[in-house]
Amino acid sequence: MIDASISELAAALAARRISSVELTRLFLDRIAGPGAPLNAFIAVDPERSLAQARAADGRIAAGAAGPLTGIPIAHKDIFVAEGWPSTCASRMLANFVSPYDAHVIERFNAAGAVILGKTNMDEFAMGSSSEASWYGAVRNPWDTGRVPGGSSGGSAAAVAARLAPAATGTDTGGSIRQPAALCGVCGLKPTYGVVSRYGMIAFASSLDQGGPFARSAADLAALMNVMAGFDPRDSTSLERPAEDYARELERPLAGLRVGVPSEYFGAGLAADVAAAVEGAIEALERLGAEVVDVHLPNAGLSVPAYYVIAPAEASSNLSRYDGVRYGYRATEYDGLIDMYRRTRAEGFGPEVKRRILVGTYVLSHGYYDAYYLKAQKIRRLIARDFAEAFKGCDAIVGPTTPSVAFRLGEKVDDPVQMYLNDIYTVAANLAGLPALSIPCGFAGGMPVGLQLVGDYFAEARLLGIAHRFQQATDWHRRTPQSFA
Amino acid sequence: MSLTLSEVMRIAALARIAVTPQEAEAVQAQLNGIFGLLEKINAVDTSGVEPMYHARDVTLRLRDDEVTEPDRRAAFQAVAPQVEAGLYLVPKVIE
Numbered sequence: 001m002i003d004a005s006i007s008e009l010a011a012a013l014a015a016r017r018i019s020s021v022e023l024t025r026l027f028l029d030r031i032a033g034p035g036a037p038l039n040a041f042i043a044v045d046p047e048r049s050l051a052q053a054r055a056a057d058g059r060i061a062a063g064a065a066g067p068l069t070g071i072p073i074a075h076k077d078i079f080v081a082e083g084w085p086s087t088c089a090s091r092m093l094a095n096f097v098s099p100y101d102a103h104v105i106e107r108f109n110a111a112g113a114v115i116l117g118k119t120n121m122d123e124f125a126m127g128s129s130s131e132a133s134w135y136g137a138v139r140n141p142w143d144t145g146r147v148p149g150g151s152s153g154g155s156a157a158a159v160a161a162r163l164a165p166a167a168t169g170t171d172t173g174g175s176i177r178q179p180a181a182l183c184g185v186c187g188l189k190p191t192y193g194v195v196s197r198y199g200m201i202a203f204a205s206s207l208d209q210g211g212p213f214a215r216s217a218a219d220l221a222a223l224m225n226v227m228a229g230f231d232p233r234d235s236t237s238l239e240r241p242a243e244d245y246a247r248e249l250e251r252p253l254a255g256l257r258v259g260v261p262s263e264y265f266g267a268g269l270a271a272d273v274a275a276a277v278e279g280a281i282e283a284l285e286r287l288g289a290e291v292v293d294v295h296l297p298n299a300g301l302s303v304p305a306y307y308v309i310a311p312a313e314a315s316s317n318l319s320r321y322d323g324v325r326y327g328y329r330a331t332e333y334d335g336l337i338d339m340y341r342r343t344r345a346e347g348f349g350p351e352v353k354r355r356i357l358v359g360t361y362v363l364s365h366g367y368y369d370a371y372y373l374k375a376q377k378i379r380r381l382i383a384r385d386f387a388e389a390f391k392g393c394d395a396i397v398g399p400t401t402p403s404v405a406f407r408l409g410e411k412v413d414d415p416v417q418m419y420l421n422d423i424y425t426v427a428a429n430l431a432g433l434p435a436l437s438i439p440c441g442f443a444g445g446m447p448v449g450l451q452l453v454g455d456y457f458a459e460a461r462l463l464g465i466a467h468r469f470q471q472a473t474d475w476h477r478r479t480p481q482s483f484a
Numbered sequence: 485m486s487l488t489l490s491e492v493m494r495i496a497a498l499a500r501i502a503v504t505p506q507e508a509e510a511v512q513a514q515l516n517g518i519f520g521l522l523e524k525i526n527a528v529d530t531s532g533v534e535p536m537y538h539a540r541d542v543t544l545r546l547r548d549d550e551v552t553e554p555d556r557r558a559a560f561q562a563v564a565p566q567v568e569a570g571l572y573l574v575p576k577v578i579e
Contacts, residue, residue: 099559192539206537235544304524315499322500324572329565336575337500345502353501357492357511358518360499374525376535381528383536416517432539456540 001026002162003479006071006219009165013060013070020053020060020070024114027072027164031117034483035163038139040154042077043085044117052114059112067222069112074164076155077118078125079210080199081105084115088201089133090123092321092328092347102199103231104168104210111226116164119154123349124318125175125203127151128421131412132351139408140183141480142446146405149179149421152213156183159213161483166223167213172204173306174400174425176211177437181400181449184439184478186466187213188220191456192432193238196231204313205236207306207429216476217438217466221246224459240457248464253287256465259294259393264424270403276441276448277399280469284397287468294389294396298381299427305382306426307419308362308375314352315359321347354415383431390455395465399424400437400449424451434459438466439475447478486516 001009001018012018028046035041049072056070080086080098082105087093101109108115122132130138130153138153140146141161148157152169156179159167169176171189180187188211195210202208212223224245231237260281265274285291323329323343330342348356362371389396402423411418428435433453440450450469454462470476487495492512496503503511557570566573 096563099556099563193542232545232547236538236542238540238542239545298528301525301528304522307518308522308525319500323565324574325560326563327565333575336577338502339575340500341502344500348501354511354514354518356499356501357495357515361487361491361495361515362522364495364498370526371522373535374528374530376537377530377533378525378528380533380536381530383539414517415514416521419518419521 002030004165005216006068006165006214006222009071010067014065020056020114021050023070024049024053024072024116027116031163035158035161037144038141038157038161039136040120040138040157040161040163041074041117042087042089042120042135042154045084048083049114049116056112056114066111068108068226070114071165072114072116073108074116074119074155074158074167075105076121076152076167076169078121078170078201079104079168080201081115081118084118086118086201087134088124089121089135090348090352091134094134094328096327100199103196103233104227105199107226107229113226119152119158119167121154122151122351124201124314124352125151125170125172126314126351126355128174128178128418129411130154130179131408132349134349137408140405141483142184143405146407146446147182149182149405151175153179155213156180156185156187159183159185159215160480162479166219168210168227169213170200170208170210171429172207172310173429174422176213177400177425177435177449177451178421180213180437182405182447184447184475185213185215186217186220186436186438186476187211188224188436188459188463189428189434190224190228190459191434193236194228194459196229196234196237198231198233202317204310205317206313207310209429216470217463218246218249220436221249221460221463243460245460245463248460249467251464253284253289253465253468256289256395257292257393258284258289259292259389259396261294261296261299261389261396261398263296263299264398268402268423269399270443272443273399273401273403273448276443277450280440280450281397283473284465284469287472292393294393296385296389296427298378298385301378302382302427302430303419303423305375305378306422306430307358308371309379309430311355311359312362312372313359315356315363318352318356351415379430382427386431386433386453395458395462396453398451400451404443404446404448428453432456434462436462436466438469439478441475487512487519
């Protein structure tokens, strides 16, 4: 059962081979048992989860089940859920039990899915290793001495270790795709505006986008069918007709043009990662795809532009944590301003503080034009590069990350090295394009991710390419030994 | 570009984050490392390029001017550090 796909689980539930209560218990036991050393979860609440599972069993018995009814799903602790701790892995929100649901949570609840727990992450989604958590580092199920990637590392590790059939995450600069790659699972960042940000704790609002983690592209499509949709409470939510994200899963790859950007295969890419990715591109070719060269001349500017825009927006968004309306308040202070200063000094971890300081500086008087405005212009240059590339191809393929998972502690004191991990992922956020990562091989025993970037709203096509690849390969079926 | 220690303290004051003088030097070195990475954007010619704020360049929607939210003050104040009589309490600012 732990290796079953979402559609297989739905079929087992429909045939009463298992109940949602039994399925939920199975995964809760794995989280508390073999999964415990991974530190992938911040909160589990068996009573709450099992109550939802019982309701789902009733719905299944009444013949009113949908594709996700009764399926337990883990949620990144950035999505607020009523009655659940919703901490964003920060001391600032350690005591925060949400009085309301995020739109994504509302959608899963309406579909009859079960909230399995809240997953660990980098504090406020700022990080690429899931070490920057008030609740301690998450560990990679393939090698517990290594990081799972971040910021959605708990969700990726949970799916990889079969602690959950699927999970949600958010991706501001790679925070779904990079941990998916490093943990050997599948993750999709949709087109900006497709999944509502309502109730998704804000980091960098013009880049943040929620998306699913699963073990196959077909499962990602089933999750997207529930997660995506217009929400008037998010001012950047796009008003579009509902679509079936599974509609292109069976489409053959003949006639598909995949673009390979030379900029993603240069210095800095580990040779063993490059070899796995090149093998995957050859597999796509054997399936009928035509490989073409494309160019993204401004690719090298995406990390610097991102690390101006994201901290700038973070410094503005995180000004709300002032110790007044919710969250942590310092115990000792001298007056109102000192209460703010101490609350924020004690409530935020070092990386969050660094980003707030960088953001405050680039937005401060006299520097706005040189940094934030400049970066927003470069953002358009990057989006234009993609528009040009998509004239000659249907999807862009390359590595998700420059290397496999690094060791815990290896980059924690060197922010610049940590940021360079996002070198292949941030451009899709800056341009607002959909992108996914799927397992495509191993290097030194650790999983390697293949990234596919599509044009706006090409999610279904990307999922179709990934699905055909997964029908011809078995990288996505590999399980870390200790969790099989 | 290189930030001085007093600039670091000024930014921290603007950001309302208490930074001790001992912390300030480590923060200064890290921020200067980060700004070293960001400097690259200065060399790019962006004349005539419009800044991009939303990937789809959408404009903000307007909604009807109607009350749509229920009164949930009690639930929202239940998570506040200090409230009294429906009001948020903060340290006294006027003597």
